Amino acid sequence: MKLEGAKRWLIAGIALAVLVSLFSAQFNRYYLGIAIDCGISIILAVSLNLINGHTGQFSLGHAGFMAVGGYSAAKLTLVCSPMVPDSLKPLLFLAALVLGGCMAAVIGLGVGIPSLRLKGDYLAIVTLGFGEIIRVVVQNMESVGAASGLKGIPKYTTLGWTFALAAITIYVVAALVNSTYGRGFIAVNDDEVAASSMGINPVRYKVTAFVIGAFFAGVAGGLYAHHKQFLSPTGFDFLKSIDIVVMVILGGMGRTAGVIIAAILLTLLPEVLRQFADYRMILYSLLIIGLMMARPQGLFTFGKKKKGAAAV
Amino acid sequence: MDWFLQQLINGLALGSIYALIALGYTMVYGVLRFINFAHSDVLMLGAYAAFFIAPAIEPIISLPSLTGALLVTLLSALICAGIGMLIEFLAYRPLRSRPKLTVLITAIGVSLFIEFTCQHKAVFGADTKPFPPLLPATDFHLAGLVVSSNDLVVVFVTALLLAGMWFIVHKTKSGMAMRAVSFNQQAAALMGVNINRIIAFTFGLGSALAAVAGILYALKAPGIEPLMGVQPGIRAFIAAVLGGIGNLPGAALGGLLLGLLETFAGGISGLSSYRDGIAFAILILILLFKPAGLLGKASVEKV
Numbered sequence: 001m002k003l004e005g006a007k008r009w010l011i012a013g014i015a016l017a018v019l020v021s022l023f024s025a026q027f028n029r030y031y032l033g034i035a036i037d038c039g040i041s042i043i044l045a046v047s048l049n050l051i052n053g054h055t056g057q058f059s060l061g062h063a064g065f066m067a068v069g070g071y072s073a074a075k076l077t078l079v080c081s082p083m084v085p086d087s088l089k090p091l092l093f094l095a096a097l098v099l100g101g102c103m104a105a106v107i108g109l110g111v112g113i114p115s116l117r118l119k120g121d122y123l124a125i126v127t128l129g130f131g132e133i134i135r136v137v138v139q140n141m142e143s144v145g146a147a148s149g150l151k152g153i154p155k156y157t158t159l160g161w162t163f164a165l166a167a168i169t170i171y172v173v174a175a176l177v178n179s180t181y182g183r184g185f186i187a188v189n190d191d192e193v194a195a196s197s198m199g200i201n202p203v204r205y206k207v208t209a210f211v212i213g214a215f216f217a218g219v220a221g222g223l224y225a226h227h228k229q230f231l232s233p234t235g236f237d238f239l240k241s242i243d244i245v246v247m248v249i250l251g252g253m254g255r256t257a258g259v260i261i262a263a264i265l266l267t268l269l270p271e272v273l274r275q276f277a278d279y280r281m282i283l284y285s286l287l288i289i290g291l292m293m294a295r296p297q298g299l300f301t302f303g304k305k306k307k308g309a310a311a312v
Numbered sequence: 313m314d315w316f317l318q319q320l321i322n323g324l325a326l327g328s329i330y331a332l333i334a335l336g337y338t339m340v341y342g343v344l345r346f347i348n349f350a351h352s353d354v355l356m357l358g359a360y361a362a363f364f365i366a367p368a369i370e371p372i373i374s375l376p377s378l379t380g381a382l383l384v385t386l387l388s389a390l391i392c393a394g395i396g397m398l399i400e401f402l403a404y405r406p407l408r409s410r411p412k413l414t415v416l417i418t419a420i421g422v423s424l425f426i427e428f429t430c431q432h433k434a435v436f437g438a439d440t441k442p443f444p445p446l447l448p449a450t451d452f453h454l455a456g457l458v459v460s461s462n463d464l465v466v467v468f469v470t471a472l473l474l475a476g477m478w479f480i481v482h483k484t485k486s487g488m489a490m491r492a493v494s495f496n497q498q499a500a501a502l503m504g505v506n507i508n509r510i511i512a513f514t515f516g517l518g519s520a521l522a523a524v525a526g527i528l529y530a531l532k533a534p535g536i537e538p539l540m541g542v543q544p545g546i547r548a549f550i551a552a553v554l555g556g557i558g559n560l561p562g563a564a565l566g567g568l569l570l571g572l573l574e575t576f577a578g579g580i581s582g583l584s585s586y587r588d589g590i591a592f593a594i595l596i597l598i599l600l601f602k603p604a605g606l607l608g609k610a611s612v613e614k615v
Binding site: 058114115117118120121122124125126129130132133136137139140239242245249278279281282284285286287288289292293296 | 346347403406407410411412413414415416417418420421422424425428429432433549550553585586588589592593595596599600603
């Protein structure tokens with residue numbers, strides 16, 4: 001029963017991805033690009049939602065994990081793609097995405113274990129700090145193009161890949177949170193002290209959420225790299241992390257469906273506002289402030305959250 | 313040896329500015345327990361206020377001069393105090409009883425709002441503008457070392473304002489009320505402290521300090537632009553955490569340490585490009601090993 005809900009998302013998502021990718025040749029390239037952007041945003045927002053929403057650990061460093069994944073994946077395909085025959089390119093891409101995810105997860109583990117002892121705004125600042133350190137390190141690494149960026153990444157990301165991976169992300173997060181093990185995330189979110197007195201080890205749950213979230217952020221980074229074909233350290237700064245956080249808040253922390261809608265909406269918003277480009281960021285910041293005043297629980301949270309369960 | 317002393321002087325001057333900004337962070341955090349992300353933008357507004365006031369008062373008092381600089385700084389500080397109170401009133405006061413995270417996100421929103429509004433071409437524009445010389449600047453040469461008068465001014469002003477803040481917080485009635493609010497808001501209210509007034513006062517004071525810091529920073533920097541506050545703001549916040557957030561001498565100590573560390577790291581080839589990362593690395597280390605900061609007292613969470 002519980003798994004059915006999550007599985008439904010997975011099957012629907014993958015079916016949609018396959019269907020759409022069959023017809024994607026007929027789509028306008030501009031719209032196709034935006035659709036891929038939406039898919040990447042969904043992966044980022046849903047994975048951050050596991051950390052921020054379900055587990056209640058306010059992380060401001062998601063763009064850092066995305067950068068780690070993006071750069072590792074891009075480096076792998078850049079080095080290997082001349083040696084690999086065309087028929088194996090999808091396999092190479094998959095390997096690159098998994099590598100990107102794993103690298104991000106390893107960094108996530110390294111960041112998570114020491115820093116998750118901290119709470120609230122201290123944790124936010126430390127994760128922000130780690131995100132910035134990752135950016136500074138990348139900026140100084142000659143092997144990935146340093147400040148001028150990494151160019152000429154092969155274009156492997158398609159709509160099918162993006163949406164299939166988005167579906168998998170949603171599935172994993174939803175299935176995890178609704179599993180017996182996953183109750184621990186929500187318990188930690190609700191009351192850490194009470195949870196630990198019930199025999200739950202909060203640090204273990206927090207680190208798990210952090211590592212899984214970082215893994216998917218890394219995968220999203222890999223998709224992003226092979227979509228834009230160019231990576232620069234400035235693309236992964238503090239503002240990018242804020243972008244993802246706003247998606248989670250707008251959708252409602254811990255509400256997967258709301259977060260997906262918010263991710264799509266906030267990716268489309270800049271495109272719609274393109275003619276008001278000068279005012280875009282001003283409106284965006286006002287949106288954050290207004291939202292916090294009027295609906296801090298998120299825009300897409302209607303009805304009560306099910307007691308003791310994560311709403312999917 | 314000369315190199316070492318020269319870096320020491322530069323580091324002290326940089327650290328003093330960090331200390332001054334950190335003072336504002338620490339005061340607001342001490343009273344309200346949240347990071348006022350917009351502090352660094354108030355700093356920028358302070359520099360811009362001086363940028364516009366300086367030519368306006370030039371016909372009355374010639375610049376650069378000491379009285380002129382004092383007047384410009386005072387007016388800018390007053391304007392920024394008003395802006396700080398306005399931000400508190402509009403953005404933070406309605407959220408005072410909400411979870412800390414809500415306020416934190418709002419503060420990020422306020423900071424982005426000020427930055428992007430000021431970058432708009434109808435406001436200040438995103439380009440760098442030359443900052444007018446407010447003070448007559450000379451370089452003193454002492455046995456191979458160069459000390460600029462601006463550096464001395466920065467150190468002197470910071471020391472003076474630090475002493476002033478310490479006096480306000482520990483010796484005046486408002487200061488006692490601030491400490492009471494910081495200790496326990498409800499209890500302070502029951503004792504007849506006007507919470508709203510004290511918090512507004514704290515914001516005004518902190519923002520005035522930010523304005524002074526902004527002007528001092530602009531005197532050293534090649535020019536001013538709407539994002540000028542971001543980097544020193546983050547450093548100063550780290551300095552405040554390093555020294556123990558909510559602790560006035562801690563903020564000064566943290567600022568000086570950070571300024572010195574950065575200057576020395578910047579002088580070592582190979583490390584200099586990682587300068588931006590050093591402050592964060594220090595922050596992470598201090599939070600992991602001494603979360604209360606160097607001078608802070610560890611607190612136990614009550615259940």
